[in-house]
Amino acid sequence: MKILVALKQVPDTETKIKVAADGKSLDPADVKWITSPYDEYALEEAVRIKEGKGAEVVALSVGGDTAKEVLKNALALGADSAVLLKGDGQGDAFAVAQMIAAYAKDKGFDLILCGNKGLGGDNAAMGPMLAELLGVAQANVVVKLELGEGTFKAEREIEVGSEVVEGALPAVITAQKGLNEPRYASLKGIMAAKKKTIEEVDAVAVTAGAQVSALVLPPERPAGRLLQGDASAQAQALLQALKDEAKVF
Amino acid sequence: MILVFCELKDGQIRKPSAEVLSEGRRLADASGKKVGALFAGASCAGAAEAAKFGADLILTAEAATLASYSSDAFATLLADAVKSKGATVLLAAATAVGKDVLPRAAARLGAGYASDVTGLAMVDGKLQAVRPVYAGKAFATTTFSSAVQAATTRPNVFPAAEKAGAGTMEALAAPAGDFKSVVKEILAKAGGKVDLSEANVIVSGGRGMKDGANFKILEELADAIGGVVGASRAAVDAGWGLPHSMQVGQTGKVVSPTLYIACGISGAIQHIAGMSGSKYIVAINKDPEAPIFKLANYGIVGDLFEVVPELTKAAKAMGIGSN
Numbered sequence: 001m002k003i004l005v006a007l008k009q010v011p012d013t014e015t016k017i018k019v020a021a022d023g024k025s026l027d028p029a030d031v032k033w034i035t036s037p038y039d040e041y042a043l044e045e046a047v048r049i050k051e052g053k054g055a056e057v058v059a060l061s062v063g064g065d066t067a068k069e070v071l072k073n074a075l076a077l078g079a080d081s082a083v084l085l086k087g088d089g090q091g092d093a094f095a096v097a098q099m100i101a102a103y104a105k106d107k108g109f110d111l112i113l114c115g116n117k118g119l120g121g122d123n124a125a126m127g128p129m130l131a132e133l134l135g136v137a138q139a140n141v142v143v144k145l146e147l148g149e150g151t152f153k154a155e156r157e158i159e160v161g162s163e164v165v166e167g168a169l170p171a172v173i174t175a176q177k178g179l180n181e182p183r184y185a186s187l188k189g190i191m192a193a194k195k196k197t198i199e200e201v202d203a204v205a206v207t208a209g210a211q212v213s214a215l216v217l218p219p220e221r222p223a224g225r226l227l228q229g230d231a232s233a234q235a236q237a238l239l240q241a242l243k244d245e246a247k248v249f
Numbered sequence: 250m251i252l253v254f255c256e257l258k259d260g261q262i263r264k265p266s267a268e269v270l271s272e273g274r275r276l277a278d279a280s281g282k283k284v285g286a287l288f289a290g291a292s293c294a295g296a297a298e299a300a301k302f303g304a305d306l307i308l309t310a311e312a313a314t315l316a317s318y319s320s321d322a323f324a325t326l327l328a329d330a331v332k333s334k335g336a337t338v339l340l341a342a343a344t345a346v347g348k349d350v351l352p353r354a355a356a357r358l359g360a361g362y363a364s365d366v367t368g369l370a371m372v373d374g375k376l377q378a379v380r381p382v383y384a385g386k387a388f389a390t391t392t393f394s395s396a397v398q399a400a401t402t403r404p405n406v407f408p409a410a411e412k413a414g415a416g417t418m419e420a421l422a423a424p425a426g427d428f429k430s431v432v433k434e435i436l437a438k439a440g441g442k443v444d445l446s447e448a449n450v451i452v453s454g455g456r457g458m459k460d461g462a463n464f465k466i467l468e469e470l471a472d473a474i475g476g477v478v479g480a481s482r483a484a485v486d487a488g489w490g491l492p493h494s495m496q497v498g499q500t501g502k503v504v505s506p507t508l509y510i511a512c513g514i515s516g517a518i519q520h521i522a523g524m525s526g527s528k529y530i531v532a533i534n535k536d537p538e539a540p541i542f543k544l545a546n547y548g549i550v551g552d553l554f555e556v557v558p559e560l561t562k563a564a565k566a567m568g569i570g571s572n
């Protein structure tokens with residue numbers, strides 16, 4: 001079995017967002033870059049399949065030289081090889097999906113794993129778009145995955161609970177928190193990763209479907225007020241205010 | 250045409266679908282277009298209601314094979330309808346199905362896609378979207394370069410407004426052939442309450458709750474005021490047995506209810522990112538320096554184990570939630 005894991009480099013969740021001078025992108029100063037957390041579940045799942053039934057795991061990221069960090073980490077965690085698709089991995093999901101599809105289409109992957117969304121961009125679109133471009137099945141926001149002979153069974157999160165999706169491989173499966181508990185890289189893994197090289201491939205030229213034309217910070221919230229008195233008085237005052245001022249009830 | 254994929258539940262249009270259909274009507278009026286509503290399932294009884302929310306054309310694909318959701322079959326249905334009706338805008342609500350099918354249909358159509366948008370406009374005949382990024386820490390304006398433009402709308406943001414459309418009914422054939430994947434079973438959560446992302450009122454607990462069992466007092470308050478219970482990442486990761494589906498924040502659900510009551514939540518950036526779009530925020534915390542108070546419309550500095558039960562009691566006494 002051959003598994004492709006697509007990983008995205010994203011700003012850390014604690015990043016304080018500043019808009020760059022162009023008014024439409026993130027100011028990269030002070031940004032700490034990490035592997036998107038959902039992609040970590042995807043990678044862990046691939047490594048577990050490899051350890052369980054055997055598989056070749058290829059890690060891939062779209063980006064420039066900085067994205068190599070994500071791939072080095074993936075190699076340390078158990079990926080067999082790594083590919084840097086040189087292109088804009090931070091832009092439009094449709095553009096990124098086209099780049100990965102062009103790379104993956106004739107490589108015989110049985111399973112493609114990635115996070116259900118890239119943290120920050122929050123589009124949750126690349127996975128299903130990739131599935132469509134490759135003409136394969138998809139299951140998104142997956143918290144449990146079982147593989148059969150040429151088939152998969154995935155439990156995915158929906159509004160009030162979950163649903164079980166069954167389909168044929170190859171498939172694109174996008175991971176959600178809860179799918180597994182990602183491991184930390186071992187010293188042995190880190191040392192082994194250092195010996196591996198990251199293959200660099202130019203991404204194909206693509207046409208984006210959409211682009212960001214402006215990025216703004218949300219408006220400041222108005223100053224609030226503290227409610228006084230004992231617990232009972234505070235509770236009464238709060239409900240009265242929500243009813244009369246905010247008209248929530 | 251602006252084509253809107255709609256979902257039915259118990260023979261009625263789901264609220265997030267009514268919201269996006271109403272927004273479709275508004276966009277159509279602003280740009281001189283027509284609105285189509287598309288339904289699919291074993292039964293589409295109730296689809297006619299779409300006329301109330303402005304649908305000029307109501308497309309129904311009724312077939313036994315569509316009884317269970319299939320990503321590729323539904324994507325085919327949507328993409329084919331866009332082509333046959335010459336639609337240039339494809340919309341759906343950002344529900345579990347909407348978020349699954351729209352990007353796939355968009356890729357089939359070579360269409361740009363914006364997910365979970367909070368604002369839409371037609372500019373020079375093309376869709377333009379505003380959507381929260383970095384979990385609401387910023388808002389991005391998305392413009393499209395593709396001939397067809399696709400978007401899903403965040404529930405609870407666009408008002409569902411009744412405005413009559415022509416409501417002409419037309420049946421569509423179900424996609425033929427083997428589906429690549431199909432939903433086999435739905436595992437409903439006990440209680441089966443409304444999802445956090447669609448809830449109007451959320452009562453949320455953080456590390457200050459001290460234990461998962463203590464969430465019972467939040468459940469009681471939520472029941473009294475018609476809300477749903479959420480949790481911070483600190484609470485979900487504390488090993489108290491709370492499911493990740495309850496988590497509000499950048500790596501959990503991003504919510505925008507009318508009222509968000511944060512109990513024992515300090516207000517880490519991660520959490521704030523997921524709930525700062527709430528219309529009214531109430532913070533209950535022992536620590537007057539907690540950052541959550543900077544965000545709150547109303548703050549109570551005090552012991553949540555005293556305040557929350559008092560709120561439940563007072564809500565019942567005032568008859569709140571009973572209307």
